[in-house]
Amino acid sequence: DTEVTQTPKHLVMGMTNKKSLKCEQHMGHRAMYWYKQKAKKPPELMFVYSYEKLSINESVPSRFSPECPNSSLLNLHLHALQPEDSALYLCASSQDLRSGANVLTFGAGSRLTVL
Amino acid sequence: GEDVEQSLFLSVREGDSSVINCTYTDSSSTYLYWYKQEPGAGLQLLTYIFSNMDMKQDQRLTVLLNKKDKHLSLRIADTQTGDSAIYFCAESIVYSGYALNFGKGTSLLVTP
Numbered sequence: 001d002t003e004v005t006q007t008p009k010h011l012v013m014g015m016t017n018k019k020s021l022k023c024e025q026h027m028g029h030r031a032m033y034w035y036k037q038k039a040k041k042p043p044e045l046m047f048v049y050s051y052e053k054l055s056i057n058e059s060v061p062s063r064f065s066p067e068c069p070n071s072s073l074l075n076l077h078l079h080a081l082q083p084e085d086s087a088l089y090l091c092a093s094s095q096d097l098r099s100g101a102n103v104l105t106f107g108a109g110s111r112l113t114v115l
Numbered sequence: 116g117e118d119v120e121q122s123l124f125l126s127v128r129e130g131d132s133s134v135i136n137c138t139y140t141d142s143s144s145t146y147l148y149w150y151k152q153e154p155g156a157g158l159q160l161l162t163y164i165f166s167n168m169d170m171k172q173d174q175r176l177t178v179l180l181n182k183k184d185k186h187l188s189l190r191i192a193d194t195q196t197g198d199s200a201i202y203f204c205a206e207s208i209v210y211s212g213y214a215l216n217f218g219k220g221t222s223l224l225v226t227p
Binding site: 004040041042045090092100107108 | 159163
């Protein structure tokens with residue numbers, strides 16, 4: 001299995017809702033990432049997990065809450081989002097954090113619309 | 116992260132070569148990457164190059180690296196309509212645990 005699977009593919013939520021995005025990989029990768037991508041923009045790093053511990057938080061607002069329940073799963077819990085949070089949320093994984101080639105494998109993304 | 120610069124748009128005819136340019140920021144980056152993103156999809160790794168190399172060839176793809184000028188380019192030979200996509204260069208950022216910092220992306224349009 002060489003894929004990163006993200007669910008749901010599309011999500012529409014109101015500003016008072018609580019929802020979660022899910023990401024799964026079975027490649028034995030020990031680093032997992034959340035990126036946010038707005039239309040016609042590059043992906044922006046949000047969080048990095050290494051060996052199931054949060055390694056990097058790029059000053060992301062607390063209405064986004066990541067969770068790594070085990071080495072194969074990564075969740076992003078969403079609460080009280082704003083319309084400007086509407087974006088494509090990309091999950092990625094890599095073998096581990098390393099100074100060598102850190103090749104990220106991306107999922108297809110979850111497209112989030114906040115009304 | 117700081118801005119990784121790319122030209123935003125490139126249009127070529129089918130069968131021609133495409134050259135996409137990138138200027139990166141972190142001189143300590145040991146690896147540099149090229150990713151492709153098709154509409155509505157995630158990012159797909161095309162190739163990467165070690166900073167001690169100045170060229171890497173992989174089938175139709177040729178990567179050139181000028182480390183002194185922090186300039187990276189991707190040449191696609193015999194460009195096909197299926198190559199139409201957005202191409203991102205990326206650098207590893209040491210202070211972000213070697214996560215990737217992406218350029219703004221170059222939208223490549225291949226016309227018949």
